Amino acid sequence: MKRITTYASFEVRLSAEDPARIDPDGRREELLVNLRSIYPPAREALGPIAFDFDHRPARPGRPMPMTPSQYAQRATSSAFPKDC
Numbered sequence: 001m002k003r004i005t006t007y008a009s010f011e012v013r014l015s016a017e018d019p020a021r022i023d024p025d026g027r028r029e030e031l032l033v034n035l036r037s038i039y040p041p042a043r044e045a046l047g048p049i050a051f052d053f054d055h056r057p058a059r060p061g062r063p064m065p066m067t068p069s070q071y072a073q074r075a076t077s078s079a080f081p082k083d084c
Helices: 010-016 028-038 041-045 068-079
Strands: 003-006 049-052
Touching: 010 028, 028 041
Parallel strands: none
Antiparallel strands: 003 049
């Protein structure tokens, strides 16, 4: 993990970070609409988070503890209260 950054809103996040890192083919306006269709206002109000990984492979003889997909699922499922 290189960096974790919290933003006040999706709009602020998309202004500060390269939107192509979310969807290389998506336009900024489309991404904003799509993010807000997935996450209700209560979740956006918690503050969108951007993760920056260094994407290094595991060291020889030391496997990764979980796949990137498993990590993302675990991180997103525990990051928000159940009522949001």
